[in-house]
Amino acid sequence: MKQLHELTIKEVLDGYTNKDFTCVDLVSHFQKRIEKYNHKLNIYLALNENVLAEAAAIDNEIAEKGITRPLLGIPFAVKDNFLTLGIETTASSNILKGYKPQYESTVIEKIKTAGAIILGKTNMDSFAHGSSTETSDFGATLNPWNVEKLPGGSSGGSAAAIAAQLATVALGSETAGSIRQPAAWCGVTGLKPTYGRASRFGIIAMGSSLDSPGPIGRSVEDCALITEVISGKDPKDATTSPSPVEKYSENLYASDLRGIRIGIVKEYLLPDMREDVKNLILDAADKLRLLGATVDEISLMDPKYAIGVYTVIQRSEVSSNLARFDGIRFGHGRSVLCEETKRRIMLGTYTLSAGYYDAFYKKAQAVRTKIVDEFKEIFKTYDAVIGAVSPGPALSVGASKNQPMFGEMEDILVEPSSIAGLTSVGLPCGFVDSLPIGLQITANQLKEGTAIKIADCFQRHTNYQVFPDLDKTT
Amino acid sequence: MHTVTVTPEEVKKIAKLANLKLQDNEVNLFAGQFTKTIEVVNELNEIDTSKIAETYQINGLSNITRTDEVDLENVLPQKIALREAKNTHNGFFVVDRLIDSDAEELI
Numbered sequence: 040m041k042q043l044h045e046l047t048i049k050e051v052l053d054g055y056t057n058k059d060f061t062c063v064d065l066v067s068h069f070q071k072r073i074e075k076y077n078h079k080l081n082i083y084l085a086l087n088e089n090v091l092a093e094a095a096a097i098d099n100e101i102a103e104k105g106i107t108r109p110l111l112g113i114p115f116a117v118k119d120n121f122l123t124l125g126i127e128t129t130a131s132s133n134i135l136k137g138y139k140p141q142y143e144s145t146v147i148e149k150i151k152t153a154g155a156i157i158l159g160k161t162n163m164d165s166f167a168h169g170s171s172t173e174t175s176d177f178g179a180t181l182n183p184w185n186v187e188k189l190p191g192g193s194s195g196g197s198a199a200a201i202a203a204q205l206a207t208v209a210l211g212s213e214t215a216g217s218i219r220q221p222a223a224w225c226g227v228t229g230l231k232p233t234y235g236r237a238s239r240f241g242i243i244a245m246g247s248s249l250d251s252p253g254p255i256g257r258s259v260e261d262c263a264l265i266t267e268v269i270s271g272k273d274p275k276d277a278t279t280s281p282s283p284v285e286k287y288s289e290n291l292y293a294s295d296l297r298g299i300r301i302g303i304v305k306e307y308l309l310p311d312m313r314e315d316v317k318n319l320i321l322d323a324a325d326k327l328r329l330l331g332a333t334v335d336e337i338s339l340m341d342p343k344y345a346i347g348v349y350t351v352i353q354r355s356e357v358s359s360n361l362a363r364f365d366g367i368r369f370g371h372g373r374s375v376l377c378e379e380t381k382r383r384i385m386l387g388t389y390t391l392s393a394g395y396y397d398a399f400y401k402k403a404q405a406v407r408t409k410i411v412d413e414f415k416e417i418f419k420t421y422d423a424v425i426g427a428v429s430p431g432p433a434l435s436v437g438a439s440k441n442q443p444m445f446g447e448m449e450d451i452l453v454e455p456s457s458i459a460g461l462t463s464v465g466l467p468c469g470f471v472d473s474l475p476i477g478l479q480i481t482a483n484q485l486k487e488g489t490a491i492k493i494a495d496c497f498q499r500h501t502n503y504q505v506f507p508d509l510d511k512t513t
Numbered sequence: 514m515h516t517v518t519v520t521p522e523e524v525k526k527i528a529k530l531a532n533l534k535l536q537d538n539e540v541n542l543f544a545g546q547f548t549k550t551i552e553v554v555n556e557l558n559e560i561d562t563s564k565i566a567e568t569y570q571i572n573g574l575s576n577i578t579r580t581d582e583v584d585l586e587n588v589l590p591q592k593i594a595l596r597e598a599k600n601t602h603n604g605f606f607v608v609d610r611l612i613d614s615d616a617e618e619l620i
Contacts (some may be wrong), residue, residue, distance in 0.1 A: 369598065385533065392530065407567070
């Protein structure tokens with residue numbers, strides 16, 4: 040029989056219905072695991088002190104009314120850039136140390152309305168500026184598969200929480216890769232929704248034209264169930280899409296992928312990429328063919344240009360968004376900002392400043408149009424494109440130091456889809472050097488259902504949903 | 514393609530614009546790093562965008578408006594709004610003096 044930390048959302052809800060265990064049992068079980076492993080992995084920064092009382096209230100509700108809410112009693116790990124009422128929120132920066140949010144982010148409001156329980160807040164790169172968690176002011180998170188390796192980032196704590204089984208599911212946010220890349224390095228599943236599908240209100244802003252909150256979980260199914268809850272128009276975020284939210288779960292359990300057309304991007308099999316990583320992606324393409332999909336090699340712009348576009352847009356938006364951190368209304372003074380935060384703010388100030396705006400910012404936004412147009416053309420013929428999430432497995436602790444463009448280089452394969460605002464699922468597709476490798480399945484804007492169908496079918500017909508034994512790895 | 518060198522003087526100017534104080538060693542460090550980053554960014558000049566419009570908003574929405582009415586649900590009570598501030602006075606935030614201050618003239 041599975042242990043409590045090994046259950047998916049559906050299995051937890053079934054367990055409640057059948058009275059196999061209570062919400063208090065499940066939450067206490069996670070508390071014990073957190074107590075035992077968190078100090079070794081540095082995943083949670085703050086814990087919800089009221090969690091047992093909340094769990095007891097949910098047990099009462101279940102006894103009275105049964106399961107009437109989609110995420111009732113589901114324990115979440117939440118990235119520390121989501122404002123959470125009553126739980127300290129820092130975005131892993133000293134400038135917000137001790138900050139207790141005065142309002143709640145829309146996504147948190149939505150999961151709470153759906154019955155979710157927040158176990159705690161997870162470590163991330165400071166202000167989400169990075170792909171390693173090494174820029175966190177509170178120390179790096181370590182990879183549950185191998186503590187000498189990084190978990191990726193910026194949602195590294197949330198991905199590690201799922202790999203270490205210290206929560207049933209997690210929330211992360213992606214600007215370019217920050218859900219998919221840590222999910223890949225930790226061997227778990229992450230879903231980046233279309234830009235504007237889920238509200239950014241109450242999430243500490245990084246690149247406002249790119250930021251997309253989304254789930255990280257054990258399976259595509261769990262990610263689909265959460266995406267269903269967190270999506271939708273929000274009057275507090277003018278960029279949220281008015282399109283109705285689909286029942287993404289209806290795309291689960293497809294027996295095959297007949298009729299689905301997939302492109303495997305030639306340029307994403309980078310010349311300097313390891314052969315064994317390339318082979319895992321080609322094997323995944325073969326598996327999708329076996330499941331009935333058509334998979335053709337396609338060509339897109341060299342992803343190296345996405346690095347330049349992303350660097351300029353993201354730094355510019357960071358420069359503007361982080362101006363509000365002045366220590367007057369909340370938080371501390373700007374002198375406590377870490378080197379990476381200062382570097383990003385300043386490069387953005389430079390690219391937006393008089394005389395440079397046209398050469399850098401306008402140019403980047405024009406190349407962005409080219410990237411968008413290319414994808415539009417591809418999606419006339421194809422339902423999805425696939426490639427590796429990251430050029431290789433998790434890198435060693437320390438790898439990001441003295442690499443001012445570490446994140447951009449590691450996220451080269453996920454930047455184009457983020458720049459175009461697309462949706463994408465990242466899920467494990469094998470191992471090299473005993474470390475997981477991630478596959479991305481990217482679909483057009485608002486086609487979450489398509490990406491979920493392909494990813495879920497792949498996941499149910501492969502065997503890569505495995506978890507490390509922490510007693511051996513930590 | 515034009516090469517761009519970001520000088521330490523420019524770094525100091527940017528820091529001022531960005532309201533940041535740098536350590537001496539950071540000025541030279543950032544000057545070198547920004548020069549290298551701009552080199553990568555300048556690869557974009559290999560792409561002809563002369564006939565291409567910029568994309569500032571990616572999901573096609575524009576001019577999203579709301580009725581100009583106060584929604585009390587979206588307003589923080591004064592006590593809560595002030596709660597996280599270090600320095601308040603008679604229900605207001607206290608800010609640093611900007612006019613006639615000793616701070617150097619803004620750029």
